[in-house]
Amino acid sequence: MKFNTNKQFAFQKIFILAVCTVVILPFLALLFRAIFGLDSDPSVWIHVTRNVIPNILSNTFSLALYTSLFSILMGTYSAWLVTLSDFKYKKILHICSILPLIYPLYVMSFIYVGLFEYSAPTMTFFRNEWGINLKQFIDIKSVTSISLIFSLCLHPYVYLLLKQAFEGQGDHLFKVSRSLGYTKVESFLKITLPLAKPWIFGSLAIILMETLADFGGVSVFNFDTFTTAIYESWTGMFSFITATKLSAILIFFALLVLGAEAKLTSKQKFFIKSKSGFVAPFELSQLFKSMALIWLLLLIVTTIFIPSYQLFSWCKDNLDLQSLLNNYPYFYNTVRLAFITALVTTIVTTLLASSSRFLKSVNWERLTKLTTLGYAIPGSIIAVAVFGLFTKIKISLGDFINQNSFLYFILVVGLMTRFLSISYKNIFSSFKRISPNLDKAAALLAKPSVIIFKIHIPLIKSGIISGFLMVLIEVMKEMPMTLMLRPFGKDTLSVKIYEFTSEGDWERAAIPALLIVLAGFISIVIMTVVEKIGSKTK
Incomplete structure (x- = not known):
């Protein structure tokens, strides 16, 4: 691999190498x-x-498999109804x-566990009033x-990804397939879905990564996976050492998922067109309208009504001035950590x-994208990686560094490593909208x-x-890394939720969850x- 090593843009090259070192070196160590x-x-x-390993292997893969299957079915049906039907x-x-x-995930998990545990x-109402033991039908802690x-x-x-894919295809290919004798269902299965494969594989990779990385949700269910075993x-x-070995195994599986997704989409080129003139091709029959309405009601009940009602019902018995004052330090710590991390990550x-834009080199661009691989690595692994490396560095430098300041520093570094990809994708896509000619003209007049x-x-x-x-939102929700690396006296809302749910105290966990x-x-x-506002100003 050859890099352009002239002295022009020396700062940019040093900066990319420095960030790469900070992100990659802990994992190598x-x-x-x-x-x-x-x-x-x-x-x-x-x-x-x-x-331990045989059990967590079985649990992790079964959870990832079922979650991916259910998510693909639910997301695809919703995207089809919104973009391709007259619902x-x-x-x-x-x-x-x-x-x-x-x-x-951990908030939704403890809401449903608190609602359906024995x-x-x-469950008590059904047993006492109607003599029905719902436990026989609903095992909330099953995979x-x-x-x-x-x-x-x-x-x-x-x-979201499939909605973008379906809208971007337009309806011209659908009309062509219909003129060739395909039914609407055949057109969808043989034309629309295959053309959406990059988006399907991309969303599948996200689901697998999120499932492999989850710690808080599985902890609520007492369901052992790699992340709980590492902790x-x-x-x-x-x-x-045992934690590092388990982390190395999970890194292998995470990279395997990334490699499979890249392999499946590397040789496929798909170009999307605008949505102008797009007409939804499926006219729903009365039966399918009823099914769509039932699906909508199920979503409203399961993702909005039940979680909101349950959180507020738990909060109303404990929500007073004193409880708000008790949770204020955790809210402040959460916002402070999220703001500092988001600011550092955005600047970087x-x-x-x-x-990468100035260097205009494929190799430098690849090196830049290497820094964004942290999102594919579970937070518990990043915690182990940065703690192991920076602790060695701290020991070699001496004990003049305050322990709390040191932990806060590596926590910010770890969170930045984890969520660098989110910020980079937003900013990099915004850079793509700027014409290269503007850079050429500006280079004649300015540094x-x-x-x-x-x-x-x-x-x-x-x-x-x-x-x-x-990044601000993701850091506020992040649990395993914050739990493992937080300095003394710097508990966040997610840490308190973990502590309360570990004891089955759903009512006390509801207030930080609601925040x-x-x-x-x-x-x-x-x-x-x-x-x-940004779209209007373009």
């Missing part, structure tokens, strides 16, 4: 330690290989299909139930995207730094704000307004 590190108590790893309430369905994004008021609940939160990723190895068995990604601050940033400010808000959901909802509204 983790893999090295997992392979060559010596455990002070080898019996721990022997116990894990014999008794009367498609605007309401669109809103109901994206609102679940405001709920973290001692829950719902099928967990997958369905996860799918309620994750299917919007499938919906337990570190904090319960006090074996950091803006400089990365602009550096790169002036071009970035005076020309690029004003033109891509909507993408910067969107990227900032998306996270409301903050996410407000951020999404702001992001939507910013995007609309």
